[in-house]
Amino acid sequence: MSTPGDVAGEGWPLYEVFVRANRGLSHVHVGSLHAPDDDMALRNARDLYTRRNEGVSVWVVRSSAITTSDPDMKGAFFESPAGKNYRHAKYYEKSAEVPHL
Amino acid sequence: MTLTAPDASALHPDGDDVAELQARFDAIIEADQRIEPRDWMPEAYRKTLIRQISQHAHSEIIGMQPEGNWISRAPSLKRKAILMAKVQDEAGHGLYLYSAAQTLGISRDEMTEQLITSRARYSSIFNYPTPTWADMGAIGWLVDGAAICNQVPLCRASYGPYGRAMVRICKEESFHQRQGFEILLELSQGTPEQHEMAQDAVNRWYWPSLMMFGPPDDESPNSAQSMAWKIKRFSNDELRQRFVGMLVPQAEVLGLTLPDPNLRWNEETGQWDMSEIDWTEFHEVLAGRGPANAQRIQHRRDAHEQGAWVREAAAAYAEKQAARERQAA
Ligand SMILES: [Fe+2]
Numbered sequence: 001m002s003t004p005g006d007v008a009g010e011g012w013p014l015y016e017v018f019v020r021a022n023r024g025l026s027h028v029h030v031g032s033l034h035a036p037d038d039d040m041a042l043r044n045a046r047d048l049y050t051r052r053n054e055g056v057s058v059w060v061v062r063s064s065a066i067t068t069s070d071p072d073m074k075g076a077f078f079e080s081p082a083g084k085n086y087r088h089a090k091y092y093e094k095s096a097e098v099p100h101l
Numbered sequence: 102m103t104l105t106a107p108d109a110s111a112l113h114p115d116g117d118d119v120a121e122l123q124a125r126f127d128a129i130i131e132a133d134q135r136i137e138p139r140d141w142m143p144e145a146y147r148k149t150l151i152r153q154i155s156q157h158a159h160s161e162i163i164g165m166q167p168e169g170n171w172i173s174r175a176p177s178l179k180r181k182a183i184l185m186a187k188v189q190d191e192a193g194h195g196l197y198l199y200s201a202a203q204t205l206g207i208s209r210d211e212m213t214e215q216l217i218t219s220r221a222r223y224s225s226i227f228n229y230p231t232p233t234w235a236d237m238g239a240i241g242w243l244v245d246g247a248a249i250c251n252q253v254p255l256c257r258a259s260y261g262p263y264g265r266a267m268v269r270i271c272k273e274e275s276f277h278q279r280q281g282f283e284i285l286l287e288l289s290q291g292t293p294e295q296h297e298m299a300q301d302a303v304n305r306w307y308w309p310s311l312m313m314f315g316p317p318d319d320e321s322p323n324s325a326q327s328m329a330w331k332i333k334r335f336s337n338d339e340l341r342q343r344f345v346g347m348l349v350p351q352a353e354v355l356g357l358t359l360p361d362p363n364l365r366w367n368e369e370t371g372q373w374d375m376s377e378i379d380w381t382e383f384h385e386v387l388a389g390r391g392p393a394n395a396q397r398i399q400h401r402r403d404a405h406e407q408g409a410w411v412r413e414a415a416a417a418y419a420e421k422q423a424a425r426e427r428q429a430a
């Protein structure tokens with residue numbers, strides 16, 4: 001397990017930046033930056049990632065606050081949907097030619 | 102565990118696992134997928150990327166200086182505003198790239214330290230002086246132009262954070278090249294003196310911009326490995342040829358000539374024939390003996406040292422706020 005402070009000599013914590021391009025859209029991860037605190041992270045994110053009207057809203061999140069799946073566990077963690085293609089509309093072929101279905 | 106910091110277990114796997122990890126890495130590269138920060142990667146791949154991305158970041162940051170010098174002297178308010186926006190973009194490019202390098206486990210401070218103690222390289226193009234306003238045009242057209250040519254294929258680099266940084270950068274670069282082109286066009290169509298100034302700048306920047314693609318393929322020992330890792334997608338000479346091919350018709354529109362009497366399209370080889378590049382000059386500049394090398398590094402070091410109190414104040418303020426929150430809780 002590593003957190004930003006573990007990277008030797010990194011003075012400021014790491015933040016992930018999310019931008020909402022327009023009303024009605026989700027915030028999307030656009031990159032990361034280091035900043036001394038949340039306020040500075042937000043201001044830096046604005047200057048760095050929205051110089052051309054890229055967004056109407058910005059989120060910054062300390063990377064250490066994000067819990068992620070383990071990349072090495074890919075199989076075990078995501079395997080369960082395999083063999084469950086009946087969860088997709090494509091699975092139901094008999095109705096393929098029926099209009100509005 | 103975080104999204105972008107490298108995972109300790111990815112950095113130091115158990116000995117037995119390495120072959121299997123290497124096989125998985127190779128398969129990802131083979132399938133044209135991307136390597137992400139928390140994936141295991143060969144140490145040489147990590148080192149190559151750190152060197153390349155940090156050099157690239159340094160180039161963006163040092164590259165602010167020749168143009169920054171001209172902001173106050175640009176001939177109109179509009180030109181000042183444009184130049185300021187461009188220089189600000191270059192700062193942004195540097196930061197995107199430093200962030201990408203940081204995902205590989207090197208700290209920002211370490212990279213800055215390498216730069217200001219002259220242990221890191223940056224593009225030697227920024228060691229040339231910029232005596233006239235036309236240089237701002239030539240830099241935008243030729244230097245940003247060559248950078249774009251180099252960078253577009255890097256958007257598909259096998260390391261995810263690097264490729265994503267390059268996508269952002271490339272989107273912003275096209276404005277840089279166009280504003281440079283327009284500076285030259287206006288000068289070229291202006292008074293005879295202005296036309297002469299534009300031609301002189303193109304004469305000085307043409308060859309250095311071709312050198313930006315690096316040494317010829319047969320003298321570029323690391324290229325093959327970078328291509329195998331799919332960091333690099335085209336050889337230095339391929340990109341140089343492509344760039345020259347784009348410049349020829351653009352120079353015609355500008356009404357300026359490219360300073361190479363031997364430049365012509367060769368039907369038989371399907372290549373541009375051109376004069377021999379003077380690589381001794383390139384190696385001189387690369388070795389730090391370029392006209393402005395010492396000045397660029399000194400300036401960067403001064404800016405870093407003079408900004409120390411700002412970083413300290415920000416850290417002290419953050420600490421104070423955090424202490425207050427702890428007390429309130
Ligand atoms: Fe740039």
Ligand SMILES: [Fe+2]
Pocket residue numbers: 191245274277
């Ligand atoms: Fe640029």
